[in-house]
Amino acid sequence: MTTVVYNHMAEINDPAASKVSEQGVVFVRTRSYGAELSNRQFGLLVAAIALGTLLEWYDFFAYSQLNAYLTKVFFPAGNPAVTQLSFWGVYAVGFISRPMGALLFGHLADTRGRRICLLVSVTVMAVCTVLISCLPTFAQAGIAAPILLALLRAIQGLAMGGQFGCAMVYLHEIAPAKAKGLVGSIGVASAMVGCMLGVLVVVIVEAIFGPGQMLLFGWRLVFALSIISAGLAFVLRLHMPEPEEFTVEREEIIFQNLQRIAASRPASISVRRSSMSAIPSSSARYNAVQGAGAEEIKEQQQQEEGLLCHQDSVLSDGTAGSDDAAQIDQDCSSAGKEKTAGDTGSFKTGLGLKTIDSLAVTRQQQQQRKQPGAAAFVASTSGGDAVVTIAGTGGKPREVKVPEKQGEYVPALRLLRKHWGGVLLQFLFEAWVSIGFWIISTWLPLQLRKAPVFMPENISQAMLIVNLSVMGAVQLAAGWASDKGMPRVWSCFAVFTAAAGISVPVSIGFARCGVAGCWLLHLLLMVLMGWVLGGVPATCSSIYPATVRSSGFNLAHNMAMSWLGGVSPIIVTALVAVTGSTMMAPGLLLLAAAVISMAAALALLKYAPASNTSLPATTLCAYGSHSHAR
Known part of the structure; x- marks a missing residue:
């Protein structure tokens, strides 16, 4: 018999961690999940992730809030509908490139490590944001101005495609088993803080300089201010440790090659x-x-x-x-x-x-x-x-x-060969929240300022800030509840069911209610979406093993946010232009997305039952097999 004993910071004679393969190989493997960190170290790591996440969402939200100024600065005057489509088209470019960024940075994270991925992505994001603040206007550079803006937005999308997903995976992996839901929800809640800051900074700069100065240089200042959080995030991320869960599984892949030789x-x-x-x-x-x-x-x-x-x-x-x-x-x-x-x-x-x-x-x-x-x-x-x-x-x-098995160590190939079902289900699972979040947080507040509601601009901005803060609190509550035993997927299924029932009535309500009624309806949608988003990091990270987790989570999440969420404002704008119905189009779109997410949730329960539970993670890896329970 061939004996293979592998020990990683544990007792090698643990009988519970050994298994005999068909080739007669005894592979002993024990591991503990969750980095052994002090409270201070853990807090700094969470802060490093939160600041980088805050930066990317601040930028994306600030862009949407500067709609009134950027349409005049970067696009030629003419048909207002064409100008709006151009503005949202450039906005969508940043989302369309996100899946490519997910593959690029996901590969980097699953091969070179989470730390280098998070450092590079936050740096690229910050540099592009500062460069946007330095761009020439359409009056100065002509058609080159919107082209350069679209190019920088595309590069930002690449960085965002790697940053957010890898950040959520990192938090999931360093968190202790009993707090993975809450820690993951902190990462999502930090994104909401970035959104709120994006709105708040625009409001403050407008109040200080006024519309005239905003057109001249105020919009540049909004983007340039992001360098503060970017610098802090970079410094804090310089010395981030790799999660033990990831490093152990990464080592195992190489070691299994030697096991195959030993067995032969x-x-x-x-x-x-x-x-x-x-x-x-x-x-x-x-x-x-x-x-x-x-x-x-x-x-x-x-x-x-x-x-x-x-x-x-x-x-x-x-x-x-x-x-x-x-x-x-x-x-x-x-x-x-x-x-x-x-x-x-x-x-x-x-x-x-x-x-x-x-x-x-x-x-x-x-x-x-x-x-x-x-x-x-x-x-x-x-x-x-x-x-x-x-x-x-x-x-x-x-x-x-x-010899390596061909494709074995290319995460994207391994992902598509062995875990494509998980990628598809996560993509569909996030359909409703991806479409809904970007419609109600970017497109809808701008529409409420027009007929028939005529919500004042300052009221719509206040509504967005308050409701985003409530949404962040709901996300934390969802993460905490999942750690206390709440079934993650089943709770999201309940939300999808409720959303399917209220999507059209709520859309009709936006057209008929006054300012106060629209605020409450907006809050209702924010609460429902906050509950789902709060559970996404822990739920969807549990679908994949650590060696392809960043690639898998990143790819599925960014496909949903890009192909569904990022383009939803421009799709709704086009539908409104064609049908003339301002509020019915988003209602029907949200209804269809909710039904899709309901079906995906049921399939996910069968495909990846570990995504529904908050039990402590235990893994026993043996030669020729992989058991992944969480």
């Missing part, structure tokens, strides 16, 4: 990983290599890679064929910094030597082959393959490549 060997091979509490989990921990030729191999590898060996190696059991084995297996450390293994196609740092400790040929194999002192260990990684060097006869090493 005709003789018994023992593969073990040990850990020392004195060394950080991100450091390589290597067991001593023993036997003939081992000293030369070890010395060379120490010089090249910076190994850490220790005398209490789990393999220093006297099984080597050399009399010098005991002397070889001694405390040692190499000078210089630890080297990062080479590229593996997708994983580019922290893998290879850092994730696989050693392969050692046991006494039984040595006796069978009559090659005393044979030893094996991972030497390097190159071109997507892990290279295993085996010391053969006479101590001359030979290399054997561990």
